[in-house]
Amino acid sequence: MPGNPIxxxxxxxxxxxxxxxxxxxxxxGVFGLDMPIWKQYLNFWTSLFQGDLGxxxxxxxxxxxxxxxxxxPYDLALLIPSVLLSWIVGNNFGAFAARSKRLDNTLLPFSYxxxxxxxxxxxxxxxxxxxxxxxxxxxxxxxxxxxxPNLSFAFIGSLFSHWVLPFxxxxxxxxxxxxxxxxxxxxxxxxxxxxNYLKALGAPNKLIRKYAFNNGILPQITGLALKLGEVVAGxxxxxxxxxxxxxxxxxxxAIHNEDYFLLQGCFLFIIIGVLMANFIIDIVYLLVDPRMxxxxxxxxx
Amino acid sequence: MTTQTKKNEILxxxxxxxxxxxxxxxxxxxxxxxxxxxxxxxxxxxxxVTSGAFPPSGExxxxxxxxxxxxxxxxxxxxxxxxxxGIVGGGLGTLLGLMIGxxxxxxxxxxxxxxxxxxxxxxxxxxxxxxxxxxxxxxxxGIFVESLFIGFTCWPWAARAVRAQTFSLRSRDFVDxxxxxxxxxxxxxxxxxxxxxxxxxxxVFILQFGGAILTAATLDFIGLxxxxxxxxxxxxxxxxxxxxxxxxxWWWFVxxxxxxxxxxxxxxxxxVGLDExxxxxxxxx
Numbered sequence: 332m333p334g335n336p337i338x339x340x341x342x343x344x345x346x347x348x349x350x351x352x353x354x355x356x357x358x359x360g361v362f363g364l365d366m367p368i369w370k371q372y373l374n375f376w377t378s379l380f381q382g383d384l385g386x387x388x389x390x391x392x393x394x395x396x397x398x399x400x401x402x403x404p405y406d407l408a409l410l411i412p413s414v415l416l417s418w419i420v421g422n423n424f425g426a427f428a429a430r431s432k433r434l435d436n437t438l439l440p441f442s443y444x445x446x447x448x449x450x451x452x453x454x455x456x457x458x459x460x461x462x463x464x465x466x467x468x469x470x471x472x473x474x475x476x477x478x479x480p481n482l483s484f485a486f487i488g489s490l491f492s493h494w495v496l497p498f499x500x501x502x503x504x505x506x507x508x509x510x511x512x513x514x515x516x517x518x519x520x521x522x523x524x525x526x527n528y529l530k531a532l533g534a535p536n537k538l539i540r541k542y543a544f545n546n547g548i549l550p551q552i553t554g555l556a557l558k559l560g561e562v563v564a565g566x567x568x569x570x571x572x573x574x575x576x577x578x579x580x581x582x583x584x585a586i587h588n589e590d591y592f593l594l595q596g597c598f599l600f601i602i603i604g605v606l607m608a609n610f611i612i613d614i615v616y617l618l619v620d621p622r623m624x625x626x627x628x629x630x631x632x
Numbered sequence: 633m634t635t636q637t638k639k640n641e642i643l644x645x646x647x648x649x650x651x652x653x654x655x656x657x658x659x660x661x662x663x664x665x666x667x668x669x670x671x672x673x674x675x676x677x678x679x680x681v682t683s684g685a686f687p688p689s690g691e692x693x694x695x696x697x698x699x700x701x702x703x704x705x706x707x708x709x710x711x712x713x714x715x716x717x718g719i720v721g722g723g724l725g726t727l728l729g730l731m732i733g734x735x736x737x738x739x740x741x742x743x744x745x746x747x748x749x750x751x752x753x754x755x756x757x758x759x760x761x762x763x764x765x766x767x768x769x770x771x772x773x774g775i776f777v778e779s780l781f782i783g784f785t786c787w788p789w790a791a792r793a794v795r796a797q798t799f800s801l802r803s804r805d806f807v808d809x810x811x812x813x814x815x816x817x818x819x820x821x822x823x824x825x826x827x828x829x830x831x832x833x834x835x836v837f838i839l840q841f842g843g844a845i846l847t848a849a850t851l852d853f854i855g856l857x858x859x860x861x862x863x864x865x866x867x868x869x870x871x872x873x874x875x876x877x878x879x880x881x882w883w884w885f886v887x888x889x890x891x892x893x894x895x896x897x898x899x900x901x902x903x904v905g906l907d908e909x910x911x912x913x914x915x916x917x
């Protein structure tokens with residue numbers, strides 16, 4: 332990264348005269364920047380395997396791992412409920428809308444517009460409507476600035492009221508995509524042979540739709556794995572809007588302060604997180620699809 | 633003779649399709665605005681035309697920012713950046729996706745294994761995280777550089793889709809025929825396989841176009857967009873940074889977001905319309 336983060340640290344301390352050079356050398360030593368590049372690179376890998384990501388420059392002298400660990404709960408609290416809920420609601424919505432003319436024509440364009448909305452714009456609109464105009468929810472931060480983290484109802488309430496809007500903006504934008512995907516799947520499944528056969532047997536519509544839904548849900552699980560990267564990106568932007576203290580906000584601070592240890596740490600953490608989530612989704616897929624299950628147990632499907 | 637009637641048929645359904653009509657008219661409106669806008673506004677995007685933020689009025693159509701810049705001018709110039717990112721980034725993404733998809737799908741075997749593994753790795757990595765790092769390392773960024781990076785990271789799903797299509801076309805009789813008569817593989821891909829999925833490729837390009845615009849907006853909003861021009865994402869970034877929310881100057885952040893949503897939404901709706909035209913099964917009678 333161009334520019335020297337140490338200069339920023341020193342200018343922040345407001346030093347002058349010979350103290351500048353002394354502190355400069357001290358910081359260079361602390362961060363290990365006075366070594367040749369190849370040695371810095373080797374050091375990076377050895378400490379990485381020891382679970383050490385270095386020291387944050389922006390929040391000197393907190394280790395990067397601590398900074399990230401403090402931010403991760405906020406991210407998980409945003410991502411897990413919004414991804415799962417919008418997936419469930421969106422799929423049911425799409426299945427419900429498929430093949431009913433009026434719903435299809437009203438909900439579908441709406442869903443397309445939703446999935447075309449940039450995450451942060453919806454976030455900004457929600458923030459403007461609910462924080463400024465109606466004054467229902469607070470605008471920024473993870474909890475009230477007047478509080479210290481503790482285990483009281485007031486604090487949890489404050490956490491919750493700060494969480495609602497970022498959650499909503501993530502939830503709403505994702506909804507459209509799932510609804511569209513499920514609608515298309517249901518239409519496709521309703522034309523399959525087994526649906527026609529069931530219809531010919533005189534099975535009730537509800538039963539046929541249930542089977543179609545069960546078959547349509549499988550590609551949607553794969554879709555979830557593929558969508559994760561995009562959702563994480565959306566979460567980063569949303570956190571910036573609400574100054575929500577998650578990884579996205581950290582990245583922004585890291586960039587502004589040229590804190591490349593922190594930036595690297597966040598980057599690694601996001602990638603590992605997404606890979607792990609993909610792994611979990613793969614396992615869930617195995618559990619949900621009876622054919623895969625049978626294959627794993629060595630039966631012939 | 634047959635191609636003539638086929639063309640007429642597509643045109644007939646294209647004109648009748650309401651989704652296509654709506655999508656294309658919205659797109660045309662914004663394209664026209666991009667070209668005409670700079671001519672009808674007397675200012676430059678960063679000109680200070682007045683003092684402070686004023687709501688929309690007859691003089692300043694979309695109001696002014698806290699610094700007294702004309703929002704309409706900024707939107708019009710920002711649209712240009714949006715379309716450039718869409719065309720360059722989306723185009724590059726489509727092209728890369730096509731190449732990799734064709735090669736993997738046509739040759740199969742070990743080439744396919746390697747390319748497919750590569751595609752899957754890129755597919756799973758959150759591209760925005762990669763773009764963030766790249767953008768943070770580049771001090772001066774132009775709109776073209778941004779588009780190139782977006783193009784280089786957004787191709788994987790296109791590659792997968794094209795690969796699957798190529799697989800299904802590869803073993804058709806007419807492809808076998810060409811192969812037996814000794815046509816070179818590249819020629820087979822471009823003259824036998826590609827024309828048969830032309831409509832599909834158009835849809836891929838449209839989706840890539842929209843995706844590139846959204847990615848660029850996110851990057852710009854985080855403050856890693858172009859440093860030398862205006863863009864719609866940058867406008868939203870400035871609006872949030874200079875507390876347009878608290879000051880209640882909604883005219884600063886609503887127009888850029890609305891323009892992005894309208895353009896990308898119109899692209900998606902056009903896509904559905906085109907899908908219905910190319911695929912008779914989906915047509916509503």
